[in-house]
Amino acid sequence: MASTGVSLYKTSPNEASEQYRPYLLEEMAKCNEQLIGILNEKSFNQSKLKKHYVSARKHYKHIEFIIEYISPKEAKYYINGPLVPKYDADMGSEVFYPQGFQKIEEIIYDGDVRQFQLLKGQVSDLKDQLSKLRDYYKDVELRDGQLLEMMQLQLFRLATMSFNGYDATISLDGIKESEWSLEGVNKAFTFFNIYAERDPLVLQPYQRSVSLFKSAHKHLVANTDFNSFDRLNFIVNYINPINENIVKLHNTAHLSWSGRKQALNLNSSTLFSRKNFNLQHFSIYYDDTLFNEKQAALGKLLFFDPRLSGGNNMSCATCHNPDKGFTDGRNLTVTTGLIKDNIRNTPSLLDVAFQKAFFFDGRAYQLEQQVFDVVHNKNEMHSTLDEAISKLNKSVEYRMLFDKAFEDKSGITAYNIQKAISEYEKTLVTFNSAFDKYIQGDLTSLSKEAVDGYNLFAGKALCGSCHFFPVFNGAVPPFYNDSEFEVLGVPASAGAKEIDPDKGRFNVTGVKEFMYAFKTPTVRNSALTAPYMHNGIYNTLEEVVDFYHKGGGAGLGIPIENQTLPFDSLDLNAYEKKAIVSFLESLTDTSGIGSRPQRLPEINEDIIREEIRY
Incomplete structure (x- = not known):
């Protein structure tokens, strides 16, 4: 039959x-x-x-x-x-x-x-x-459907954490432990033979998965060395295909999906593309999704509008310039003029949505909260959202745009300003780089040097244990509920023998172990976002790689007791350093980011507020 x-x-x-x-x-x-x-x-x-x-x-x-x-x-x-x-x-x-x-x-x-x-x-x-x-x-x-989802999450965990030595930093047994993890997932999967025996449509993805598990296990047994293991090869040839067939089995067996509110959309043939991430996971209100596109379009206008600042002379784009990878190219952030410079470098907003902590010290936990802090910060926009509301309400066009973007017709409110700007910032996603194309199967998109560079980044150089593939920031996969903060021992200036005085995360928590700790930023598009580190002291990626190669601040001779970066040299040769930079450059992608608005809504200082009919 x-x-x-x-x-x-x-x-x-x-x-x-x-x-x-x-x-x-x-x-x-x-x-x-x-x-x-x-x-x-x-x-x-x-x-x-x-x-x-x-x-x-x-x-x-x-x-x-x-x-x-x-x-x-x-x-x-x-x-x-x-x-x-x-x-x-x-x-x-x-x-x-x-x-x-x-x-x-x-x-x-x-x-x-x-x-x-x-x-x-x-x-x-x-x-x-x-x-x-x-x-x-x-x-x-x-439940069976949920058990399959757990397996997918473990595949993601292998690629993003185990292969990078996240939880075997001393033994360096990450590849051997990945073999054991895969054995455990495979064992659980074998119990789904009951579905394959009962339905021919389920049999094909089941048998294909069994074959892939066997080949993947054989590959891991034969390649246990942490430094030489080709992670990209394994992800492309084993993890992605295994995931694809687990999803097929899940759907052909008509097992329900958990509907769990989480960062990853698991009903997807690939684990590592933009569509696999659920941006709502990174928002204050998970279910607030109505008119997001209209809100993002409005947020783009607000992002480039200097009238959100106290002196009408500074917009979000002043520091986050799209022509500079949404940074400003300066060592330290320009301010409204109250002081010459802010104390920290401007981070890129590209892929900013994939975070659970904002600012280098992590003092904000949502994009919307980050918007509030910037507008109110006297050393940045030096204004208030109430002041911004008053200005924007003098624009007929802005009032119309807010009413169209928010179904409840609540008008220009603090939350609506924050929500609109954050929705625009969520559109600044870059998952179409040469590296991403390679992960999706285009093996011609990367040079051998860049492939070697990633395997060094994730292996011998230990970068990937903090900058987690595929987002490459410090948000911890696969649930992305918290962010890593590291003490690197960054000096006060290039070549200095004293640590930068900025206390970082300590200023937020008051916990001594977080003295000089800073959030791990993304390295996506890092080729566009010089200078580097929280104080902008390094001008090239080569300088940054050399800083880590030498063992951070402690390796440079700076006395610091709580450094979380290994103190000793990474023992990288000239080719290995060059290869890591080549990999970092392969993460460059500004496609689909868009341009500046051609015009901003007019503000009429003489307008009398009244109900606008349209």
Whole structure:
């Protein structure tokens, strides 16, 4: 009988997931067995401790995609968080210090016997956390469609984090751990054979996926070296095709999509294109989507209108010039004239939408909030939104445009100004560079030097552990709910031996560990946005690469205790430095950004406010 496209046999929405659950619980138990092995060691025997640790990591990586999805806060703060303090404003003023697997790795691989008791405390806490989760997972609901989405997110996590050494920064086992992660995803996928057996339409993507998983695993087993691994090759030839076939199986099996409000649109054949990102995830109001195009068109006028500033002499575009990659080409930001210069370099607004923190110190958490801060900042636009409302209300044209752009006819309000400008800024998306074309399968778009450059960027040079592929900023994938802040030890000027006095993130949090910490910006279009660093001290990408190559501020001889960048040299040769710059240049893309408005709405100072009919 020919298939009609509808499953010939009914399955429950969680049949595959229930078959998978015993494996999930078994892997959690095996992980804890290895942690107990560490606790049972009587002395700091590094060889034995490493053996237990590596085995525990293997079992954890098999099921990481489940824990990261169901228990993201536990994963982030207690199980596998980064080796830097974390501060989450939504959770009060508490600072979360490194703990879990990465802290355990640091202690074991450093081989400091004086930290043996600290190691046991970390291991005991991790074991208890996993035990609690295991009890919870015995009964937690797992649905088949959602399980497939978890697998896709793990594929994204491999490409954006594991391949870049994000959670294996000391052991450099990121490729080996990716192999284990893929084993775990593949194991979960095998339980979906029940759908393939019942419907010929599901059989094709299932069999194709099984074949791809096998080939991908074989490739990872044969190429474990972190520095030489060709990440782009693996993404193009394995991750993208596996994702495509998982999506096909999901849809042909008529499994429901979770509808979860998140950054990634998973019902897409590719994981790494512009269409795969949901820009509403980065907005204050997720569901406020009516008339976004009209609001963006209005926001473009406001963005270029100097009348939003107190002196009518400065617009958003004064500092964010589209001809300069939406920067101003200056070391430090020009101001309204109250002082000669602001204290920081102007960041680009290209791809600004893909962030969860704004300004170098991260003091704003939404684009709309960023607009408010700039207008009200006395060292920038030196105005207020109330003052701007008063000016704009004197324009018949602006009043008409606001009424057309906002369905509730609320007129010119503070929120509507912020929303319109932020919607325009969300259109400044650049995912059509030579690099992006390569990821989508055009292997002629990049030179070998640029391909080598990315693999160095993500591997030996460790840049990709902070500038996450494919957005290349510090917003942490795949959920993009927070941003990384790093202490680089940037000097006060090029060649100086003292740190720049700007305290950065510390000024926002008051937390000493964030002294001199700054948000990780995107390196997309960085070839257009010189000068570089928060204080604009470097004029070329070559200078920036050399700064990291030498080990940041500490490597330059600046005394700084809390630097998060590795202190030692990256040992890059001349070709490797050149290749990294070539890769950075391949991220250049200004297509579709548009031009300046030909004219701005007129302001009539004598107009009498009345109801406008149109």
